[in-house]
Amino acid sequence: MVQLADSDIKTREVLAWKGVHLFHFSGSSCSQKTRIYLNLKGIKWESxxxxxxxxxxxxxxxxxxxxxxxxxxxxLDGAxxxxxxxxxxxxxxxxxEPRLIPVGRESEIAELLEHEDNLHLDLRTLSFRFAFGRKGPPKSAEALASYREGGSGTVQGRADANKDREINFWERAALEGFTDEACRKSALKFQAAYNKLDADLAGNDYLLGDALTVVDIAWFIYTNRLALAGYPFTRLHPNVAAWLDKLRLKPEFSQEIQMPPAAREAMDATRHEQEQAGATLSQVTGF
Ligand SMILES: N[C@@H](CCC(=O)N[C@@H](CS)C(=O)NCC(=O)O)C(=O)O
Structure with a gap:
């Protein structure tokens, strides 16, 4: 659990807040995951x-x-x-209630979610290259300088290496872009993960069996994003493709992945450009 220590927190006003407050961004995959969870639980929260x-x-x-x-x-109540x-x-x-982490399966689920979280930078690589299709450095040197210098730099009282990892990621992206080689490596990791998920879904409604759990929410977000980037789910992992379609019909899920029309148009234009250039996700990764 990562509950911050008092010394980590410099914006002190939040310590007095009561109830459930979420800091988030509409298009962020981890925010979408959390919001779907909140929807399914019926928890009231402040945005x-x-x-x-x-x-x-x-x-x-x-x-x-x-x-x-x-x-x-x-x-949450000041924590x-x-x-x-x-x-x-x-x-x-x-x-x-309703349970989305079934009793007795907490550690198994924590392990599955850790695996999902470990693929986050791979998701970012494929999203930026194939879904967002951004040209130029994704984060300016000035923004990164502010990032490097700001905040306590500690998590639970200890110097935090995660921020350096993030800064390295963005600096490398500014220098090299999201290269074919990096995309291939990331896509291969997902292919291995989805081969397993596809087998898990054979004869099951959800990833852990009959009931929907947080594991479905977490992988739904990745799958939706990768589908937008052009990952060929129907061809490679048909059970995953069918499960994605089914979850997209649920309002608790669908309302969190809506895109503003301008963003949708930009994404479609990126895909079209990549098709014209023979540089879609499938073509670059060889899938
Ligand atoms: N392991 C973290 C990953 C969080 C993360 O990387 N969030 C992204 C959005 S999905 C972010 O804040 N990116 C910062 C940026 O794009 O500047 C979690 O699960 O909360």
Whole structure:
């Protein structure tokens, strides 16, 4: 569990907040995961938007709440929790019904979610290259300088290496872009993961059997994003493709993945450009 220590938090006002507050961004995959969880639970929460596209997460105020500069962050009765999977586990303790982490399966689920979280930078690589199709450095040197300098730099009282890992990721992206080689490596990791998930779904409604769990929510978000990037689910993992379609019909899920029309148009234009250039995700990764 990543509940921040008092010394990690520089934006002190949040310590007095009561109830459930979520810092999030509409298009962020980890925020979408958390919001779907909140919807399915029927938990009432207060929304605090953090504009990732304007680098608000690298400003002093947000770094004072989450020293890692990542969304989501939860403030629950004045306690600050970070890391989406830990946020969900904390909420499950406080709002047990309906259960989305079945009793007795907590450690198995924690392990599955850790595996999912370990693929986050791979998701980002494929999203930026094939879904967002951004040209140029995704984060400016100035924004990264603010990120490097801001906040306590500690998590649970200890110097935090995650921020360095994030900064390295963005600096490398600025230098090299999201290369064919990096995309191939990331796609191979997903292919291995989805081969297993596809087998798990054979004869089952959900990833862990008959009941929907947080594991479905977590992988739904990745799968939706990768499908938008052009990952060929129907051809490679048909059970996953059918499960994705089924979950997309549920309002608790669908309302969190809606895209503003301009963003949708930009994504379609990116896909079209890549098709014309013979550089789609399938073509680059050889899938
Ligand atoms: N392991 C973290 C990952 C959080 C993360 O990487 N969030 C992304 C959005 S999905 C973010 O805040 N990115 C910062 C940015 O794009 O500037 C979690 O599960 O909460």
């Amino acid at each position: 605090h938007l953090v504009d990732l596209s304007g680098n608000e997460n690298f400003g002093e105020r947000y770094l004072g709440i989450n020293p890692r500069g990542l969304v989501p962050a939860l403030v 600050v929790h970070i890391e989406s999977n830990d946020i969900i586990a904390e909420l499950e303790k406080n709002f047990p």
